[in-house]
Amino acid sequence: MTAVDSPVSALAPAPPGPGLPAGRRAPARFLIAALWGGLLLAFVLTCVVRGLPTDRVVLLGWVLAGLGIHAATQGRGRLGGLLVDWLPLVAVLLAYDATRGLADGLGMPVHVAELAAADRWLTGGVLPTVWLQDQLQADWWKAFATLVYSSHFVLTPVVLAVLWLRDRRRWARCARLVVALSVAGLVTYVLYPAAPPWLAAKEGVIEPVDRISSAGWAVLGLPRAGVLLDTSQGQVNLVAAVPSLHTAFAVLMCIVLLPLARRPWQRAALVAYAALMPLVLVWSGEHYVVDTLLGVAYACGVVLLLPPAERLVRSGGRRAALSLPWRV
Template identity: 80%
Template sequence: MTAVDSPAPVLAAAGPAPVQPAGAGTEGRSRGARLLTPVLWTALGIAFAATCAVRGLPTDRLVLLGWVLAGLVVSAATHGWRRVVRLLADWLPLAAVLLAYDATRGLADGLGMPVHVRELADADRWLGGGVLPTVWLQEHVQADWWKALATLIYSSHFVLTPVVLAVLWLRDRARWARCARLVVALSLAGLVTYVLYPAAPPWLAAKQEVIEPVDRISSAGWAVLGLPRAGVLLDTSQGQVNLVAAVPSLHTAFAVLMCIVLLPLARRSWQRVSLVAYALLMPLVLVWSGEHYVVDTLLGAAYACAVVLLVPQAGRAVRAGTRRAARAAGRPLPWRA
């Protein structure tokens, strides 16, 4: 990933020095703080389990980000109020931007824009030489081990990005700030596309009898894993999201983005292979499960690559413009050139 000279003021003006890991400074903590830690973690775990039992597994990235932030607050609270203040100063702007994104996401299918159904199927049929890849995969790939693996890969989308952001914040705030800007940019790019081009996924197109029968089987692996309740909870949560937000595939986009962000940190070959395999398997799972067309996944990967290339350039352009304006006004530069 292209490095940014210095993190932008928005989404926290993180300095280059990494924050101490959560466990640092434990020796100086009071006995009361050490005893409070397991109590707070237990309370948070109970609250999360109760919420899942009532409302289903959280699939909204903002909700998951909130749970991750709650975990970070618990960790920071036992290390002093200064750490809590730093945490809130860094994360609240990010949460506010994603909250605005979440609040306007419903516009994607509420502005009367025509929902595109047949065009994507035609494009995929052309790519498949006259056969829809989703139909072919569902007919030929039915092994239980694959269903279990596919469900785990599909579900990982909902937790991976918030967890990566949390770990980066704990270890390297500068890298966290760069990653947070990429996440926001990718979310906004997806939202704009959903508004301008609402599109039906394969399973919905099949339901409308536009294409051959296709099942939505992204949760089929939970039964194989002996966790059918998890599949029901996930399906319940997904019923609340925009059903015509198929282009681009943000599942693919975020898988590719996380691969790009984490590859420079991978020190062993198996880690690099795992990251690349994850980015490649995600679109295959999406096409097989009826969640997306091949075209959707290709566009998702393209969006991720475009964000990684363009966001740092935009940041440098903004800083250069600010420096020119400061020189013209005779003011001191807000940062060194």
Template identity: 45%
Template sequence: MGVWALLFVGGWFLVGLPTDPLYAFGWLWTATIAWRIGQPWRTHLGFVRDWLPVVLLLAGYSLSRGFADNGATPHARELVAADRWMFGWALGGEVPTVWLQRHLYHPEHLYWYDVVASWVYFSHFVVALAVAVVLWLIARARWVAFMRRWLFLTIAGLVTYFLYPAAPPWWAAHYGLIEDVDRISNRGWTAVGMHGAGNLLNLGQLGVNPVAAMPSLHTAFALFVVLFFLGSVRRRWWPLLLAYPVAMTFTLVYSGEHYVIDVLVGWVYVGATFMVVGLAETLWTKWRAVTAQPAPSEPPASVPPGSPPTPRPP
């Protein structure tokens, strides 16, 4: 694990943080090999068997959402109107992204929260994957339940991008729909000398079209991971766990990546995911229980009184 950690840090600085699904898959697979170095190779290849379909689906998601607009103008005005309706009365008619950048963002100066925001934004690409890998290692049944919900949430978001392509605040500012907004989700890396840390993330942002704002899967994934474990931890730890989706929400709105309405719809998707998948699992379990019951056997034929017993075979 020490060798793996050194190689990971080297790749981090030279290539960038593992935000690409296939690149992240390689690091996660080698981490499981390093953690269970004494296991035979058929065990390590089991990770590829279980995970490759998942990673290919995530890679397809990353690529296909770039074509979701189909050449049409993405929705933006109604998202701006929704945020102004919710917060304009308190923010002087501005949307939260514009207000936050006006008060907190300075192009020539980096603050501590810019660094934290870059870390929180990056966590979207690794937290759910890392949690799923740990579950795969120690609790396969929970891993299956986790993946069902996670993939359902991902597919639901992708379908929505095709049905309702929506642009983020920085896109709306570029076309004059709101005041000036910069896309600043990666600027915090330079504050700690990690100029190459966001290389892959920047490349990925350039490779897709800006139509994946509604719903915000960034905050949806953050809330999903927390809710999956919320019932199995003590209540005193709940505020600490719930601080993660709250921090992700601030990061997305402040950095110009999403509106608040995108975040709220993402939370609705998470609730619907747990409800739909949980109901499907319950119905499937009941159906399996019914179909697994043996058919009732026929009662034995009646034997006339005084008949000799049936001889046993030798």
């Protein structure tokens, strides 16, 4: 029998639950349509009243609500599978968000000047964030950059949802990579808290730099969304610049989706997205260039190291089981 594990461990694909009886299909379809309509109406009203949701936990809730409606069409088994698959992942990500906000209060010294010095060394003495903010001031760029930056909060939950619907084995691998990357980032934040450019400028360590990752919402006529994003970011660790997980997750999603891209333009779009994210982050004052390079390294490192680490854990577990007295 094949065991179904949590996202943190291996997950074998299970057959979908039984469909609905023929006599119940018409009422069930009406109910499903009503549920989808209600969810869509609730989402639109939320956007009108509070602005576009940009918090990862909130977005994950919307995604799970949609998956729950879809699973309901497949029977109780599919709905139960949704809970079994996603609850461990949601718990880990919620714990990550909670502990990320506490990581800067553990007493480690905050690094402020070193990263700016590293960027100046990489670019011959010019701070890239200052240069980019001087060069890129057009409204169209601000709007585009804000959408790219904010996509970080949307892309990973949506990709996980689509993979869960289409390929649970690939979903499980992606979920494990997401968890591993989040944990690796959190450990680094604890051991090496670092100030982003906008905070270093606020402290007078570098020349003036604006935090403008949300500037494009006003250009798009959605200032409320920018306020919500700034508020949600103000509640997390402000000295979690190393590594840039925005960059890391953009690269990770590119790596995960590239094998599924059938057309050249799709592959080009994925690579362009992974390259645009660090540019936007440096321009907006959220990260230094060195932060983004480390983000790329973390994403590639997780992809390369997680499979052998899982094999090592599995082989160690088998050896331990064989050594138990009851095996004699």
